[in-house]
Structure formats: C-alpha cells, structure tokens
Amino acid sequence: MKRIVVVGAGLAGLVTSTALAKDGFDVTCVAFGVGGLPLSPDVVESAPSSCAERSVVAGSELAHPYAAIGSDAIQTGLELLLELAGSDLLTGGPETSVMLPTALGGWRPACLYPPSMAAGASDGPAVIVGLRGLRDFYPGLIAGNWGGRAAMVDVAPRTGEATSSPLVFARFFDTDEGRRALVKALRPVVQNGETVGLPAVLGLDDVNAWRKIEDALGQPVFEIPMAPPSVPGWRLNNALVSAAQAAGVRFRRGVKAIGVQQADGRATGLVVASAGHPTTLPADAVVLASGGLKSGGIVMGDHQQFHEPVMGLPLANVPEAPFVADVFAPQPAYLVGVRVDEAMHPLDSDGNIVCSNVHAVGGLLGGSDRSRELTSGGIDVGSAVAAAEAIGGELA
Amino acid sequence: MSDHFPSATPTAQPSPSRHTAEPSPYRHAAEPSPYRHAARNEVESQHQARSCDCAQDDGGWTAQDGGSAFARARLDQCLKCTICEASCPVAAVTPLFPGPKFVGPQAERFRNGESVDHSIDYCSSCGTCTLVCPQGVKVAELNSQARAVMKADHMPLRDKLISQTTLMGQVMTPVAPIANAALAFQPVRVVVEKTVGIHRHAPMPRANSQTFEAWFRRHRRAYPVTRPKPVLFFHGCAGEYFEVATSKMSVQVLEYLGYEVIVPHHGCCGLAQQSNGLFREASAAVLKLCDQLRSAGEDLTIVSSSGSCTGMLKHEAHEIMGVDDDRLRDVAVRTRDIMEFLRDMHDAGELPLDFKAINMTVAYHAPCQLKSQGMGYPATDVLGLIPELKVVESGFACCGIAGTYGLKAEKYDIAQAVGHPLFEMVRATNPKLALCDTETCRWQISQSSGVPTRHPIAMVHRAYGL
Numbered sequence: 001m002k003r004i005v006v007v008g009a010g011l012a013g014l015v016t017s018t019a020l021a022k023d024g025f026d027v028t029c030v031a032f033g034v035g036g037l038p039l040s041p042d043v044v045e046s047a048p049s050s051c052a053e054r055s056v057v058a059g060s061e062l063a064h065p066y067a068a069i070g071s072d073a074i075q076t077g078l079e080l081l082l083e084l085a086g087s088d089l090l091t092g093g094p095e096t097s098v099m100l101p102t103a104l105g106g107w108r109p110a111c112l113y114p115p116s117m118a119a120g121a122s123d124g125p126a127v128i129v130g131l132r133g134l135r136d137f138y139p140g141l142i143a144g145n146w147g148g149r150a151a152m153v154d155v156a157p158r159t160g161e162a163t164s165s166p167l168v169f170a171r172f173f174d175t176d177e178g179r180r181a182l183v184k185a186l187r188p189v190v191q192n193g194e195t196v197g198l199p200a201v202l203g204l205d206d207v208n209a210w211r212k213i214e215d216a217l218g219q220p221v222f223e224i225p226m227a228p229p230s231v232p233g234w235r236l237n238n239a240l241v242s243a244a245q246a247a248g249v250r251f252r253r254g255v256k257a258i259g260v261q262q263a264d265g266r267a268t269g270l271v272v273a274s275a276g277h278p279t280t281l282p283a284d285a286v287v288l289a290s291g292g293l294k295s296g297g298i299v300m301g302d303h304q305q306f307h308e309p310v311m312g313l314p315l316a317n318v319p320e321a322p323f324v325a326d327v328f329a330p331q332p333a334y335l336v337g338v339r340v341d342e343a344m345h346p347l348d349s350d351g352n353i354v355c356s357n358v359h360a361v362g363g364l365l366g367g368s369d370r371s372r373e374l375t376s377g378g379i380d381v382g383s384a385v386a387a388a389e390a391i392g393g394e395l396a
Numbered sequence: 397m398s399d400h401f402p403s404a405t406p407t408a409q410p411s412p413s414r415h416t417a418e419p420s421p422y423r424h425a426a427e428p429s430p431y432r433h434a435a436r437n438e439v440e441s442q443h444q445a446r447s448c449d450c451a452q453d454d455g456g457w458t459a460q461d462g463g464s465a466f467a468r469a470r471l472d473q474c475l476k477c478t479i480c481e482a483s484c485p486v487a488a489v490t491p492l493f494p495g496p497k498f499v500g501p502q503a504e505r506f507r508n509g510e511s512v513d514h515s516i517d518y519c520s521s522c523g524t525c526t527l528v529c530p531q532g533v534k535v536a537e538l539n540s541q542a543r544a545v546m547k548a549d550h551m552p553l554r555d556k557l558i559s560q561t562t563l564m565g566q567v568m569t570p571v572a573p574i575a576n577a578a579l580a581f582q583p584v585r586v587v588v589e590k591t592v593g594i595h596r597h598a599p600m601p602r603a604n605s606q607t608f609e610a611w612f613r614r615h616r617r618a619y620p621v622t623r624p625k626p627v628l629f630f631h632g633c634a635g636e637y638f639e640v641a642t643s644k645m646s647v648q649v650l651e652y653l654g655y656e657v658i659v660p661h662h663g664c665c666g667l668a669q670q671s672n673g674l675f676r677e678a679s680a681a682v683l684k685l686c687d688q689l690r691s692a693g694e695d696l697t698i699v700s701s702s703g704s705c706t707g708m709l710k711h712e713a714h715e716i717m718g719v720d721d722d723r724l725r726d727v728a729v730r731t732r733d734i735m736e737f738l739r740d741m742h743d744a745g746e747l748p749l750d751f752k753a754i755n756m757t758v759a760y761h762a763p764c765q766l767k768s769q770g771m772g773y774p775a776t777d778v779l780g781l782i783p784e785l786k787v788v789e790s791g792f793a794c795c796g797i798a799g800t801y802g803l804k805a806e807k808y809d810i811a812q813a814v815g816h817p818l819f820e821m822v823r824a825t826n827p828k829l830a831l832c833d834t835e836t837c838r839w840q841i842s843q844s845s846g847v848p849t850r851h852p853i854a855m856v857h858r859a860y861g862l
Contacts (some may be wrong), residue, residue, distance in 0.1 A: 028772070033530035034479050160491035167482045229478040245789075252772035254527045274770035276710030276728040282743055296530070 001026040001323035005270040005283040007257045007310060008297070010035035012362025012380035013289035014240040015077065018084060018389035020287075021247035025395070027252045028281055030257055035237065036295060041200075041225030042232035043100065044078065044092075044112040044377030060335050062316050062367035066375070068342050069382040077381030078112060084243040088207045089236055091115045095239055101197065103137065103226050105145025109374060114232050116202060116210040117203055119195050128197040128224070131155055133163045136227045137199040148197065151345070153185035167388045170204035170231045179209060183216045195220045200232050207235055252281070260286055260311040260358065267358050285357040285391050287344075289311075289384070292363030292370070293333055306336050311358070313338050314348045316366045330369055337366025343390030346382055357394065359387040433509055448607035467534035467541065474501035474533045485793045486518060489813035493518035497523035500535040503541065512545035517542065518807070520798035520814070521671050522764040533683040536768075537716045544673035551674065554593040558800045559668035559677075565637025568603035575603045587685060595808035599797070599843035601638035601835070608636045612659050615647075622654030628692050629657050630709075630731070632702035634835040635663040639702075642835075642850070644703040645857040646734050652860055653741070653748070658696065662688035667708040671799040675717045682713045698727065701734045701853055702767040703833035704799070711769070726738040733766065734853055735774040735833065742778065751859035753783035759825035760852065761790040761841065763834040764798070775833060775852040782859045788825050792818040795832070797840035812844060819845035831855065 002025050006017045009031035017029040056063055064072065075094045082090050092098070094110040098121040099107045108118075126148035128139040132155075139150035157164050157172035172178035190196055201221035203209025212220040225232060245251070252272065259271035261280055269280040288310060290297030298315065300305045306318050315336055322333035339347045344359040361383035363370065370376035424544060475618055480496045481487060487495040499516040506512045525535035547555070568575040578584050585596040608631050627650060635643040650657050666681030687711075689698055700706045709731045713719045732740070741747040762773055780785045795815040796802050802811025822830045822845045830849040832838050838849040 034483065034528045034533065036530070038479055038482060039477055051645070108441055158491055163492075164491075165478075165495065167488070171488065229482040234482060250772060250777065252770065255767055256532070257772035272770065275707065275768070276731055279771065 002284040003028070003282055003380075004032060004285050004287065004391065005281050006287045006289055007031075007270065008035065008289035008295075008362065009241070009242075009251070009253075009293065010289065010291060010362065010380070011037060011040075011081075011377065012291075012384050013287075014244055015081060015084070015381050015384035016287050016289055016361055016387055017249045018240070018244045018247045019080060019384060020391060021244065021249045023388065023392050025391070027248065028252055029244065030252045030255055030270065030281070032254070032256050032296070034253075035076075036291065037237035037240070038230055038233045039228045040090075040236075041102075041230055041328075042114055042236045043110040043117070043225075045374035046080070046111060048275060050083065054115065057335060057367060057369060057373070059332055060317055060367045061332070062337075062339050064375075065340070065365040065368050065379050065383065067255050068340050068344070069379065069386050070342065073386040074378050074382035076126045077383075077385040078378070081377075081381050082101070082112060085239050087115070087237055087387070089239050091116060091118060094161040102226050103142070103224060105142035107146075110196075112377070114223065114235075116200070116223045116232070117225075119220040120197060122195060122220070124195060124341060125149075125193055126195045127151055129153055129186060129189060130199070131169060131199060133157075133161075133200055133226045134166065134169055135163055135222075136203065142197070142224065149194075151189040153182075153189060154180050155185050156192060163230050166199070166201045166226060166229055166231055167204065167234075169199075169201040172204045173201065173203045173209045173213070179213050179216065182213060183189050184285055186217055190217065190219060190294075193219075195222065197222055197224050198232070199223070200225045201232075202290045204231055204234060205238075207239075220341075255279075256289065257288075260355070262355065265355065267355055283357075284358065284395055287359045287361060287391070288346075288359075288364055288386055289362045290364060292337060295363055297362075297364045300333065300335055306333075308338065309363070311355075313354060313360065313364075314344045316349070330372060334369045334371070335367060337368070339367075340365060340383075342386065343394070345390075359390065361387045401567035406471050407704060429720040449679070453590050465718065466480050467537035468504070470532060470534045471501050471504050471538065473531040474535075474686035475531055476501075477530070479528050479530060480533075480535050483524050483528045483793065485522065485524060485796070485814045486520050486810060489853070490518065491798065492810070496535045496539065499539045499542070501533055504538050506644050507542060507545075511542065514546065515540075516543050516546065518809070518810070519762075520796070520801040520807075522794040523768040524764055524793045527764075527768050534715060538678075540671070540673075540716045542660075544675050547673040551672075552593070553861055554804070555672040555800075556674065557592065557646070558724045558803060559593065559672045559674055561633040561668050562637075562664045564601075565603070565607075565633055568601075569605065569607055569637055570840050571680050572605045589805050593732045593805045594803050595805045598803040598808055599836075599839035601634065601839060603638065604640045606640065608640045609661060611640065611644060615644075617651045619654065619656075621656045623656070626656035626658050626693070626696060627737075628689060628696045628698045629687060630662065630698050630700040630705070631659065631766065631799065632700060632703070632705040634705075634837075635700075635702050639835050639838075639851070642701050642853060645851070646699070646853050647859065647862070648862050649734075649738075649853060649857055650699065652862055658692050659697055660688055665705045665708040665713075667704055667712070668800055670712065679713070679717050679751065682708060682717075682719060683721060683723060684837075685709075686727045687723070689727055690723060694726065694786060696730065697737070698731045699734050700731065701833075702835065703733055703763055704835075706731050706733045707765045707769050733769070733771065734835070735778055736769075736771045738856065739771075739774040741779045742781065747778075747781075749781060751782045751856075752861055754785040754855060754859055756784075756829070757788065757826055758829050758831055758855075759790055759820070759822045759847075760793065760831040760836065761788045761795060763832060764794045766833050775831065779831075779852055779855055782855060785855065785859070790818050790821055792821070795837045795840045796844075797836045799836055802840060811840070815840060822849075 006030045021027045078094045100120045120166045130139040130152045142151035152375045255272040261269040267286045317335040319332035338360045363381045403654030486493045503513045509716035521538045523536040579600040589596045631643045796811035830847045831852045841849040
C-alpha cells in the first residue's frame with residue numbers, strides 16, 4: 001500500500017487526507033494542533049460559478065489558484081465536502097448563493113452552509129435573541145444593522161459562574177433539560193410569525209439540537225456565527241475528522257513538520273519533531289496543507305523575510321513592503337504563496353517542478369487574498385481534489 | 397515539542413537553491429528568537445550558578461523562576477483563539493476551573509514571582525491544551541510551573557505522600573496481601589480520606605509479592621539473541637512494584653523478537669512529584685534515573701512500557717521543570733515507548749507478522765501523556781496487524797485521573813465526570829477487557845468502569861503465543 005503523508009488538519013488537509021484514503025492509500029495526517037476549522041463560521045462562501053474564471057488579482061505575479069485548480073475540481077470538492085459533512089451539517093451546493101447575517105449584523109454570502117443557519121436567509125419579521133452570560137453576542141447591534149427586534153433571555157447553563165463559554169452553552173443545549181430551559185425562556189419574548197435568530201451555540205455533539213428547539217418552539221430558528229470559539233466550526237471539524245478516521249486516515253497530532261527527506265529528486269519521508277527525538281514518516285508522496293501566512297505554513301521573519309518552513313519551497317509574490325497602513329486595504333503579504341501546476345506540484349520561478357511527489361494545497365497557494373475574496377473554501381476543497389486526483393494517477 | 401534537541405536531519409534546513417530570493421539568513425522557524433534565547437540563557441546560567449551551591453543534584457530549581465524559561469517564552473504566541481478552552485476536559489465539567497487560556501497565557505502576564513489565580517490548582521495537567529494549540533504555546537507547561545510556585549510554601553502533606561511512589565512500592569511489596577486487603581477495606585479508606593485527603597473510592601494500585609527486577613534476575617530467556625544490539629528496558633516504579641505483569645510481558649516480547657534485554661537497577665522518574673509541584677525532588681529523581689540508565693551503555697535504545705514515564709524523560713522534565721542537562725538529553729533521544737518501538741520496527745519492515753488471530757473487539761484509550769509525545773497512536777497501528785482483532789480508539793481526551801489528580805478527595809468527582817463518557821464507551825465496547833498504555837489510567841478505567849484494563853502489549857504477547 002502506497003503511503004501518503006499530509007501536513008495540516010484544516011479544511012484542505014482533512015479533505016485531501018480523506019479523498020486519498022478513500023482511494024486506497026495509507027494516509028497519515030500530521031498536525032501541529034487542531035486545524036483552523038474551529039475558528040471558522042462554517043460556511044463556504046463563494047459559489048464557484050461566480051469565480052471559477054477568476055482573473056489575476058491586482059499586485060500578483062501569478063494567476064489566481066482557481067486557474068490551476070479548475071472549475072471541475074472545485075465542483076467535485078464541494079460535492080465531496082457535502083458528502084463528508086453529511087446533510088445535518090452542510091446544505092447548499094456548487095451553484096447556491098444565499099446571504100446570511102453575521103455577528104455584526106452584516107451580510108455574508110454562502111454557497112455551502114449549516115442548515116441551522118438557513119432561516120437567516122429568509123425575509124419577514126425576525127427577533128434576535130441574546131443569552132445573558134454569553135459574551136460577544138450583541139442582539140441590539142445585529143438587529144440595528146441587519147433588521148428585526150432585539151431581546152435578551154436568561155438561561156444559565158450551569159451554576160457557579162457569572163459568564164459561561166459558548167461551549168458550555170452548546171453542551172447544555174445537547175441535553176433535553178437545556179433545550180427545555182431555552183424554549184421556556186424564548187416563549188414570552190418571541191411574537192407570532194417571527195423568525196428567531198440565536199447565537200450559534202445550539203448544541204455541539206447533537207447536530208440536530210437546533211431542530212429540536214425549533215420544533216418545540218413552533219417557529220423557525222436560525223443560528224448566527226460568533227467570534228471564536230465557533231461552535232459550528234467545531235461541529236464541522238469533528239465531523240470531518242470522524243469521516244477521515246472512518247476512511248482509515250491516521251492522525252499524528254502535536255508534531256511540527258520540520259523537513260522532507262529526499263532521494264534522487266523524490267520525497268521519501270516527512271521529518272517531524274516528536275517529543276525526545278525527530279521521527280521520519282516514510283512516504284511515497286507528501287502533501288503540504290500547512291496553510292498560509294495566518295496559519296504558520298508561511299512564516300515572516302523579523303526582517304519581513306518570507307519563508308516556507310517545511311522544505312523551503314520557492315515563494316511567489318514576495319513584496320518589498322508586506323503591509324500597508326490602511327488596515328481595510330488589501331495587504332500585499334496575503335498574496336505570498338506557492339506557485340503550482342494543475343497537479344498541485346510546487347513550481348520554481350522558471351516553472352519547473354520542485355519535487356515530483358510533493359504537492360501543495362489550500363492556504364499555501366499564492367496569488368489569492370482568500371479572506372477578502374471569500375475564496376478560501378473553494379481553494380481548499382478544489383486543490384484537495386486536484387492533488388488527490390494527481391497522486392492517484394501518479395502512484396497508480 | 398523537542399525544540400531544544402538538535403533538530404532532525406540535514407533535510408530540515410532548506411537548501412539555498414530552493415529560495416526565490418537570496419539564501420535565507422533567517423533562523424529555522426522552530427527556533428526561539430534571539431530575544432528568547434537571551435532570556436533562556438540568562439536563566440540557564442542562573443541555574444548553573446545555583447547548582448554549584450546545591451548539595452543535591454536537582455538542577456537548582458527555585459520557586460522564583462517556576463521552570464523552563466522556554467515555556468514562558470512561548471506565551472506571546474497565544475492568539476486567544478480558544479481552541480484550548482474548547483478542548484479542556486476539566487473546564488467542560490466544572491466551573492471551578494476557568495480554562496487553560498485563562499489561567500495560562502492570560503494570568504501568566506500578571507505573574508512576577510507571585511500567584512495571581514488559585515483556580516489553577518484545578519488544572520489536571522493532562523496536557524490537552526498544549527496538544528491542540530496551533531500556535532505552539534506551552535499552555536500546560538506554564539500552568540504546571542505556576543502551580544508549583546503557588547504551592548511551594550504550603551505543599552500539602554498528602555501531595556508529598558502520594559508522590560512517593562517508590563516508597564509505596566517498597567513498603568507494600570513485602571506485605572502485599574495485607575496491603576491490598578487494607579486498601580480494599582472501606583473503613584480504612586474512610587479514615588485515610590478524613591486524615592490525608594485521598595478519596596475513599598479512588599483507585600489504588602495492587603502490590604505484588606515479587607518485584608519485576610527480582611523476577612528478571614531469575615528469568616531465563618526462551619529465544620535466541622538474533623539482533624546485533626541489546627535494548628535497555630526501563631520499568632519505572634509502577635512497572636517494578638505494581639504492574640509487574642506488564643513489564644514481564646514486554647521483556648518476553650522483546651526477547652521473542654531476538655533482542656538481548658538489559659535492565660540496570662533503577663528507580664523512579666519523579667513524574668508524580670513533578671505533577672504535584674515538587675520540582676526540586678522530581679528534578680533530582682529524573683537525573684538520578686538518567687545516571688542509572690546511562691550506566692548500562694550510552695548508545696542503547698531505551699524501551700519502556702510506562703507510557704507517562706517515557707514522556708517525563710522525552711520532554712516533560714525539560715519543558716516543565718527546566719531541567720537542562722546533557723544526561724537528560726542523551727536519555728531523551730534514546731527513549732521509546734514499547735508500542736512506538738514495535739511500530740518503528742514495522743515501518744522498517746522488521747516486525748515478524750506471525751500473529752495468531754484474536755477474535756475480539758476491544759476499546760483502546762490513548763492516554764493524554766502518550767498523545768502529547770507526538771507519536772500518533774502506535775498501539776492501534778501495531779494491534780491493527782493482529783488478524784481478527786478489532787481495536788476501537790476511544791476518541792476521548794482524558795480518563796480523568798491525570799496521575800494523582802483523581803485520587804484527591806476534593807477532585808475525585810471532577811475526575812469521575814471527566815472520565816464518565818470513556819467509562820461508558822469502554823463498557824459498551826467490551827465488558828471483559830479494555831486497553832490503555834499508562835498505569836494510573838488503567839487503574840482509573842478498571843475501577844470506574846468495572847472493565848479489567850491492560851497494557852496493549854498484552855495483546856501482542858498473546859498473539860505471538862507467548
């Protein structure tokens with residue numbers, strides 16, 4: 001059985017690992033900590049139909065990653081993500097585009113999103129309800145910007161603390177007792193015909209807790225994402241990790257990838273810093289899903305020198321001045337990344353393949369300001385599929 | 397992880413030709429910045445200066461500097477992302493512990509030799525927070541250090557007693573049946589709870605009439621030596637006095653694989669003292685152990701079936717207590733958990749696969765201190781090679797005991813709540829057997845779930861027909 005090592009357990013790493021394991025490879029997913037999903041609001045924002053043919057981003061010497069990935073891989077990736085997450089956790093599709101409310105009461109486009117957020121896209125009267133003791137959720141702010149009424153209710157998830165973490169609330173709503181308490185508190189403040197917007201803490205392990213609350217209340221309910229910890233992000237993370245494990249992916253957490261062992265121009269293993277001594281994981285192919293500048297997959301040194309820390313991959317779009325003073329303006333640093341071909345092989349500046357069995361996916365790819373463009377989900381799942389298909393072809 | 401050890405192979409350093417720009421003059425990302433280096437060197441030289449004055453070889457720990465300056469230097473990497481808060485098994489079940497970020501990177505900013513937050517005593521030191529941190533913040537290490545400082549001038553007698561694991565073994569072994577009967581006798585346990593503070597229902601080890609080393613001296617190997625180099629077996633204090641069967645099976649498997657096994661007389665790694673904040677005593681114990689292990693040969697692989705003691709040697713003594721000593725470094729790089737050792741053999745194509753089938757489904761719980769060593773799940777990898785054996789990994793962070801945490805009267809209920817879903821899962825999977833790599837976790841799971849729990853080497857031993 002051919003062995004693949006994937007570095008990173010965010011969206012790109014988990015989808016790549018699972019796709020390869022389903023194809024019959026022996027996959028080890030190496031991660032320094034938990035991946036980035038628990039920090040995300042759990043929506044894939046951009047419908048590929050609107051951006052598969054994205055042009056070069058201003059200031060980039062590279063084509064947008066979508067050009068190398070291609071719209072077929074993006075579409076396949078989104079469909080795979082829907083399948084892995086399951087219909088209780090994600091809905092929508094490659095051609096869907098709905099607008100959902102944010103924690104500040106703004107609008108956010110969504111292509112794939114949790115069913116628990118779906119009613120946020122509907123028109124009509126709404127009430128945004130906060131939970132006393134839950135920090136960082138302000139119904140007045142949301143209602144003022146987005147619309148509807150604002151209200152607060154008291155639901156103490158456990159005694160002995162003045163404020164509780166969103167996870168404590170979410171675990172409370174996993175229980176019948178917690179859901180009953182919430183519905184009882186909501187009844188007096190919700191008016192007939194109103195849709196009810198609540199902070200996204202409606203159950204952690206029970207992915208249908210929100211439906212049970214909706215059924216008991218008898219009125220449509222939707223979740224609004226909050227600042228981290230993102231409960232919907234944890235739900236998606238847990239579901240994708242379970243799907244990966246079910247497909248046979250082995251996880252090695254708490255280790256940093258510190259090198260790629262090579263012989264005759266090919267990778268033969270990944271070196272990780274495990275406790276006490278470094279370990280080399282034998283590999284027939286290595287996939288770097290280690291993320292971009294915000295995730296440690298690309299590192300900026302004390303003198304603004306950019307560096308890919310696992311194997312020193314060539315980086316494109318390295319700017320003279322990485323950041324501009326206006327924090328709301330596009331930041332050149334975010335375009336830095338790896339140039340790839342259609343098989344997601346990293347390329348040097350002359351377009352030559354760096355190492356024929358090393359692939360780069362996700363946030364590591366240069367030429368995109370992912371957060372600003374809302375293309376991060378499309379790049380992650382699309383490049384995952386493109387790399388998995390290429391490896392399947394190369395190692396078959 | 398192992399940032400203070402020489403990192404990896406030459407491939408770890410990017411070759412200059414791979415850079416788009418000129419060859420990078422910058423450090424490897426895993427290295428601390430010069431500023432942190434300076435801070436660490438300063439503390440290290442203080443350590444060295446002090447250790448000259450110390451009669452005891454304990455690394456010169458004092459309550460003022462807590463422990464490893466390296467762990468403290470990681471503090472500013474914290475982004476407040478809350479991944480550790482969400483993953484903490486203790487904060488999930490009690491409001492008494494406000495969470496690892498709160499008492500760790502946040503409170504640490506206010507500490508200057510003084511304790512600012514006493515809720516840190518409710519941290520169990522399971523290390524889940526450090527394991528899940530995407531930024532490399534040593535959250536658990538910071539918390540352990542801060543707790544040691546907090547407890548330094550009023551260490552409870554109970555915590556001094558329960559960390560004397562070797563003494564317990566020495567006292568109990570000669571009178572094993574009586575000691576076991578006394579610890580199973582509830583009126584005795586009630587008195588112990590009222591006077592010392594060890595919960596009446598907390599799991600207790602069972603003493604053996606014969607120590608492992610006594611058995612080893614008399615045993616005769618059944619298989620010829622076929623490997624060029626011997627291995628050194630590190631039994632730990634639990635493996636010497638209480639979990640003697642696990643140590644015996646480990647040696648028998650290693651001998652079956654053709655290794656000559658060497659066991660120098662040795663003592664405790666000091667882990668129980670470390671987790672109770674007795675850093676001075678624990679540092680002395682771990683360095684004494686290093687001397688004992690090194691006496692048997694300085695280039696032999698050290699194999700152990702005490703999964704948490706290997707963690708103490710590999711990284712905890714350095715990263716939590718700041719022990720910075722070439723003897724420890726030498727032992728740390730050579731130490732392997734026994735399942736890790738077998739998995740490495742398999743990866744190298746050297747593990748015989750003449751396993752007999754075991755038709756069984758069994759729950760396996762990877763202990764928190766094993767997970768924090770960054771070696772994945774070697775037990776499930778190896779047991780997966782045994783025909784017809786189905787091993788179900790628990791998926792839970794911690795069983796609750798965390799060394800001695802769950803023994804303490806005021807923390808017993810928390811430890812039980814932490815472990816509750818695991819106990820249910822273990823019972824539902826197989827009511828007759830469960831597997832786990834570390835001693836106190838096995839005692840906790842056995843006692844709380846009612847399911848006898850053994851080291852995974854027992855399955856390898858059985859599948860090889862030993």
